[in-house]
Amino acid sequence: MSHLNSYLTAAGGVVAGVAAVAALLVWQRRIIRHQHRTLTARDRDRAHWYHLATHSDTTDLPNRRALLTHLEATFSLGEPLGLVLVDLDRFKLVNDIHGHEAGNDLLHEVGRRLATLGPPVALAVHLSGDEFALVVHGDHTDAATAAQAAHGRISASPYGVANQQITLTASVGYATAAPGMLPRDLLHAADQAMYLAKRTRGGAHPHDPIHDPPPGIVTRYRDLR
Structure with missing residues (x-):
């Protein structure tokens, strides 16, 4: 019985460890997605302001x-x-x-x-x-x-x-x-x-x-x- 309890305890630890790693990976993916969205938004902002600085607001041609x-x-x-x-x-x-x-x-x-x-x-x-x-x-x-x-x-x-x-x-x-x-x-x-x-x-x-x-x-x- 003690061997069974030890096995179950070990298995539970492995499952908990896997769950913790999975949760960490999910969190990391969320961080990466957030960072990507932030960088993308910054890139869009930079492109927007660059366009305004180099184009006519009347004709949208280069200025x-x-x-x-x-x-x-x-x-x-x-x-x-x-x-x-x-x-x-x-x-x-x-x-x-x-x-x-x-x-x-x-x-x-x-x-x-x-x-x-x-x-x-x-x-x-x-x-x-x-x-x-x-x-x-x-x-x-x-x-x-x-x-x-x-x-x-x-x-x-x-x-x-x-x-x-x-x-x-x-x-x-x-x-x-x-x-x-x-x-x-x-x-x-x-x-x-x-x-x-x-x-x-x-x-x-x-x-x-x-x-x-x-x-x-x-x-x-x-x-x-």
Whole structure:
């Protein structure tokens, strides 16, 4: 009988030990799941705040900060690079007549059209207000192609906004990176070309480093508004 009691006691100890280990494993799994959920939530928060910092809240396109980051990275690779700047013509009238909410809807639709251009456009950006930019991975011909495509896409068909059909046109300037340029130089060159396109109403206008005035001579168009 004593042997039986000893056996039962030992067996009970084993069962208790197994139960304790099982409980510990369950607790550990709960901790791991909790930690995973916490990390996942943190990752989601980080991704959310990063998206807000690098994207326009009007169009959800990458913003100026994202553009500069992209340009700096591409410049460091030494690859052919072009930049297209787009300024919507008479956009202020849309806000004045239909209101800012309708204006934001229109900007969102313009951004959607530009974002679907495809290669050689590598990135469509909403800079601010009614200005957009396209980063082109390619040479002068590629930049010219992208600029013409953007100009045509924007005015291809009316926009349904505020129960109205609104027709838009845009002034487009483009430039390509040259040896010794920095990202800000490329931005300034494309901005000069866009200003000349706006002034001459000539559609898509290239930056001409030979005949165009040097940086600083032509006031940037955005500074005149």
